[in-house]
Amino acid sequence: MELHENLEEEPNFLVEFDSSVSGAFQSHLKLYKIRRKVSISPCSDLSLWAVLPQTAAEGLAKPLLEKGGRPVVLTPDPRAACMGWRLIIQKEDVAQDVVPTAQVRSAKDYHKHRYQKGIPEGVKDLPPGVALPLESNLTFMNGVSFTKGCYIGQELTARTQHMGVIRKRLFPIRFSAPVTAEGISAGATVLTESGKQAGKYRAGEDDVGIALLQSEKIKVPLYIKTSQGHQVNIIPSVPDWWPKANK
CATH class of the missing domain: 2.40.30.160 (Elongation Factor Tu (Ef-tu); domain 3)
Known part of the structure; x- marks a missing residue:
């Protein structure tokens, strides 16, 4: 996902990938940057959350944010509406501080949800x-x-x-x-x-x-x-x- 808001800013992009192959993935990207002045590095200060919908209609609606809550990114999951939204926040923050209606669940619950929907990942x-x-x-x-x-x-x-x-x-x-x-x-x-x-x-x-x-x-x-x-x-x-x- 693209982060810069105007052409005068230095372009920045966030790329989501499987953390188990972090080293191999970064090496693969560097292989194709050729002589471009591109810096590739992991964002260890950020954490990724999935805001999953309880109903089909909920999957399309933008989650209600806490007043003053400032996510780095809140965007619809590009794969399917049934996967809700992708939320990226600072690592020290908690998802409920940004999306107050959210209930923090386990990674296992997330994987069960996407398997039920037939969504592969990683x-x-x-x-x-x-x-x-x-x-x-x-x-x-x-x-x-x-x-x-x-x-x-x-x-x-x-x-x-x-x-x-x-x-x-x-x-x-x-x-x-x-x-x-x-x-x-x-x-x-x-x-x-x-x-x-x-x-x-x-x-x-x-x-x-x-x-x-x-x-x-x-x-x-x-x-x-x-x-x-x-x-x-x-x-x-x-x-x-x-x-x-x-x-």
Whole structure:
């Protein structure tokens, strides 16, 4: 997101990324700055919060700010309205001091919410070199441009979009029983009743998660095996925020 307000100011941008790959991400950006006088550094003095909506209408409404509360950034989550707003404040501040109606919840609650909505995030859900933009529904989340100049992977992405055939997608799934005790390995195979492969499990929290599945098989009974070899049924769903043509 762009921070400067007029052309006379030095341009500044905030880029959100997975903190587990901070070093690799900064090195990747520096690789492409060439000889430009660009400074790249983490903002250790800031903290990021998600202001999640309780209802669909609430997701579109700007959160009520505390009088005198001054967030660094308060902007709609660009991925989908169901993800509410992104709030960036000084690290020493508390979200409730800025958005008084907010209830501070855990990171686990946040991840469960986005898995229920089918929103992938970070290298766990979108493993580098494995996840493809269109299969990951990034076109639905303002994550792919078909008008800008060249970028790595543009040819494959544009060709797939032009053909209009995307056989696999990331779908939100619900387990028939919580699997936290035994766990399911990332990349575990999703199978049909007859034992045919239907896709791969990506990640989850408690009884919800996301999996890359063949679209034609999401309505048939599916199951996955836990790390202990036990069978757990899964129920995929189509998110209500997807474009109607893709439901």
